[in-house]
Amino acid sequence: MGKVVLVTGVARQLGGRFVRRIQRDPEVDRVIGVDAVPPAHQLGDADFVRADIRQPAIGRVLAEYGVDTVVHMDVTGTPLGAGGRTAVKETNVIGTMQLLGACQKSPTVSRLVVKSSTSVYGSAPRDPAVFMETTPPKSLPSGGFAKDACEVEGYVRGFARRRPDVAVCVLRFANILGPSADSPLAEYLSLPVLPTVFGYDPRLQFVHEDDVIEVLRIAAHEPRRSTLNSGTFNVAGDGVLTLSQCSRRLGRPTVPVLLPAVTWVGQALRTVGVTDFSPEQIRLLTHGRVVSTAQMRETLGYEPKYTTAEAFEDFARSRGPGLLPPGALAGAVDRIAAWALPLPGGGGDAKTTHSAG
Amino acid sequence: MADAKVIPFDDDRSRAGAPRWGRRRPGTGGGRRSGEKGAPTAAGEPGTAPGGAGARDAAVSPLPGRPADDAVPGAEQQDVKRGAGGGQGSAGGGVERDWERRIAGGLAFLRRRITGEYEVDEFGYDEDLTDxxxxxxxxxxxxxxxxxxxxxxxxxxxxxxxxxxxxxxxxxxxxxxxxxxxxxxxxxxxxxxxxxxxxxxxxxxxxxxxxxxxxxxxxxxxxxxxxxxxxxxxxxxxxxxxxxxxxxxxxxxxxxxxxxxxxxxxxxxxxxxxxxxxxxxxxxYPMLGNAKTLARVLGIPYFPITPTFPWLGPLGMVxxxxxxxxxxxxxxxxxxxxxxxxxxxxxxxxxxxxxxxxxxxxxxxxxxxxxxxxx
Structure with missing residues (x-):
């Protein structure tokens, strides 16, 4: 008998993609997609059940279909359609509580996969440069999605204690990028001019959507030989990009804003509905965050297909060129080189020093 | 300070010479830096003159009160330097080519910087910019x-x-x-x-x-x-x-x-x-005093008072x-x-x-x- 997989949050692009992918796996019999709103995209042969995971009805869904694997992807930072931050928080926290309660009652559930985020580490100047899964955060996230993710992980740990027979896998994803990403950071990077915090150049790490789907699949199935897929894992592409590198590769100019004024700018942008500039988002763009993916490689046995730079490149291609396309700038420098090089002397040094920032 | 003891004659020059030539390691660094190093030797032969003086100092050197190992590396480095200088000289007409290399290096650097095509490690170390x-x-x-x-x-x-x-x-x-x-x-x-x-x-x-x-x-x-x-x-x-x-x-x-x-x-x-x-x-910065209250207000571990610092303003920070x-x-x-x-x-x-x-x-x-x- 094959597996019955229940996926929450299928109305989002990523959830939809995961449902379409996992139903092609031979060991999966049936896929049930759950969300409070009907998805705009195709779900293939999967059954869609319109249920709000904040309601106890989710327990009946589990029992009715005899679900044995639950993939909880409805932990997100951005609201889907209408509803503000409160609705998102409700879905993240209350939804997780209801879902875990239902799972605890269900005799058939044997595997739980939770999509979390590396934002649970917070970001502060006193933090070590690279977070391991075991690193305790120096300053807990004060609010926003990061706090939700912390609370969700807390409930999941409680659940794992009460149901030791269920394999629980918490996947902490770095910032997810890709052609269809809808995370707050993707929205930020799509702004024509990027407001940055003056005097800080955060280190960022990205993970490509394709890798997210693959890691979720590995976690949802039985572990392969000599790997283990229960526990907590950081998931991120190799390497690091600084925000200044990102803006240059995107060709979008930056506007450094002094730290005290950043919150006002963020608020102003939020009121005109451009993007979600939560305090936690601002902290990420101030101090940055890098995680170690050693556990993902060694224990989970997954090698990401995209590095941070490649995931970013794919995202940049999908967004089109910015105001200062890097290709054009490189061309300009090449023209200067062609013009300057036959001549001895000239301001080579001056240029080098000016481009220091 | 009262710790000045031995004053070997002509010591200063060989001391100053050692680190300067010690930097001359062949075949490392980006285009701009190697160009910069090549410049003095390529510009003419005076490069050998301080070399000669340095070598003489080194030969005279082992004076009482100075460890011998100080002098020996100096002499070695002189040899290395002369070898490098000879190589540069035989290239001939290096000045122009040197400038071209510097400009090309500078422009390549500029191109890397404005397109963001450089690497940083997980700690944020930017080797290109640092070098x-x-x-x-x-x-x-x-x-x-x-x-x-x-x-x-x-x-x-x-x-x-x-x-x-x-x-x-x-x-x-x-x-x-x-x-x-x-x-x-x-x-x-x-x-x-x-x-x-x-x-x-x-x-x-x-x-x-x-x-x-x-x-x-x-x-x-x-x-x-x-x-x-x-x-x-x-x-x-x-x-x-x-x-x-x-x-x-x-x-x-x-x-x-x-x-x-x-x-x-x-x-x-x-x-x-x-x-x-x-x-x-x-x-x-001879720190004579520490304005602790001011340091606490500013949130820094100490606020130094030197003979010049708060009094001369920014000039005191030299x-x-x-x-x-x-x-x-x-x-x-x-x-x-x-x-x-x-x-x-x-x-x-x-x-x-x-x-x-x-x-x-x-x-x-x-x-x-x-x-x-x-x-």
Missing amino acids: QVLMSLLRPLYEKYFRVEVKGIENIPAEGGALVVANHSGTLPLDGLMMQVAVHDNHPVGRHLRLLAADLVFMLPVVNELARKAGHTLACAEDAERLLQRGEVVGVMPEGFKGIGKPFSDRYKLQRFGRGGFVSTALRAGAPIVPCSIVGAEEI PLPTKWTIQFGEPIPTDGFPPEAAEDPMLMFNLTDQVREQIQHTLYKLLVQRRSVFF
């Missing part, structure tokens, strides 16, 4: 202002991790930066020193950005161990704020070495500990042009200990004391040899 810009900005201070003399650079291993432990002084952490330039410019295989810095550095805007790009990271066990396991040379100043913010009257008296965490980190990584003594940094010596001592191996040794507090204290005493001892030795604070 091309940050080190070039610090070099005048290192060469011309503090005239840093480096000894025992060969004690930093050519490969694998090592923990360089140094004394800390000078109100502003210039000693760390100078140590970084010293390793960068003098080490035969061009190793990069990765400094561990206080959390204050990472709270300040601009400073934190530059520190990360220059390869510094937070002084915590996790980061240090990670760097050592990657086989980097890590620099640490365990005295911390106690050392850098100590009053002028306590100069060259090593403070407590934290809790000795650096020893257990080195033990866990099996990396040798290289003690490093820095002379000269203590006098750049450091005194002291003459520096950076001596890297014999490495202390840590790979002979069993794995559980890192948990043994007694051993930790002993090793910490050993490192501390070696640095203090070398400091006194260097102070005795020093002729004056400024020359």
Whole structure:
């Protein structure tokens, strides 16, 4: 008998993609997609059940279909359609509580996969440069999605204690990028001019959507030989990009804003509905965050297909060129080189020093 | 200071010569830097004149009161330099080509920077920027202002991790930066020193950005161990704020070495500990007093009062042009200990004391040899 997989949050692009992918796996019999709103995209042969995971009805869904694997992807930072931050928080926290309660009652559930985020580490100047899964955060996230993710992980740990027979896998994803990403950071990077915090150049790490789907699949199935897929894992592409590198590769100019004024700018942008500039988002763009993916490689046995730079490149291609396309700038420098090089002397040094920032 | 003792005649020139030519390692660095080095020799033959003088000094050198090993590397470096100079000269008409190389290097750098096509590591270390810009900005201070003399650079291993432990002084952490330039410019295989810095550095805007790009990271066990396991040379100043913010009257008296965490980190990584003594940094800002209340208000560990600082405003922030010596001592191996040794507090204290005493001892030795604070 094959597996019955229940996926929450299928109305989002990523959830939809995961449902379409996992139903092609031979060991999966049936896929049930759950969300409070009907998805705009195709779900293939999967059954869609319109249920709000904040309601106890989710327990009946589990029992009715005899679900044995639950993939909880409805932990997100951005609201889907209408509803503000409160609705998102409700879905993240209350939804997780209801879902875990239902799972605890269900005799058939044997595997739980939770999509979390590396934002649970917070970001502060006193933090070590690279977070391991075991690193305790120096300053807990004060609010926003990061706090939700912390609370969700807390409930999941409680659940794992009460149901030791269920394999629980918490996947902490770095910032997810890709052609269809809808995370707050993707929205930020799509702004024509990027407001940055003056005097800080955060280190960022990205993970490509394709890798997210693959890691979720590995976690949802039985572990392969000599790997283990229960526990907590950081998931991120190799390497690091600084925000200044990102803006240059995107060709979008930056506007450094002094730290005290950043919150006002963020608020102003939020009121005109451009993007979600939560305090936690601002902290990420101030101090940055890098995680170690050693556990993902060694224990989970997954090698990401995209590095941070490649995931970013794919995202940049999908967004089109910015105001200062890097290709054009490189061309300009090449023209200067062609013009300057036959001549001895000239301001080579001056240029080098000016481009220091 | 009253520690000026032996004044060997003509000593200064050979001393000043050593680090300058020591930097001349062939075949390393980007286009711009190699061009910059090539320039004086290619410009004409006067390159050999100071060389001759230097060699004469070196030959005369072993004077009483000066260790012989000071003179010998000087002589060797002269030979290396002459060889390089000869090669440059035989190329012929190098000036024009040299300029072209510099411009091409500069433009290639500019192209990399504006398109973002450069690499940073997980600590934010931007090797391209550090080599091309940050080190070039610090070099005048290192060469011309503090005239840093480096000894025992060969004690930093050519490969694998090592923990360089140094004394800390000078109100502003210039000693760390100078140590970084010293390793960068003098080490035969061009190793990069990765400094561990206080959390204050990472709270300040601009400073934190530059520190990360220059390869510094937070002084915590996790980061240090990670760097050592990657086989980097890590620099640490365990005295911390106690050392850098100590009053002028306590100069060259090593403070407590934290809790000795650096020893257990080195033990866990099996990396040798290289003690490093820095002379000269203590006098750049003679700290006569500490406005503690003001420091508390500003949220900084100390607020220095020097003969010039608050009184002359920004002009008071100009450091005194002291003459520096950076001596890297014999490495202390840590790979002979069993794995559980890192948990043994007694051993930790002993090793910490050993490192501390070696640095203090070398400091006194260097102070005795020093002729004056400024020359």
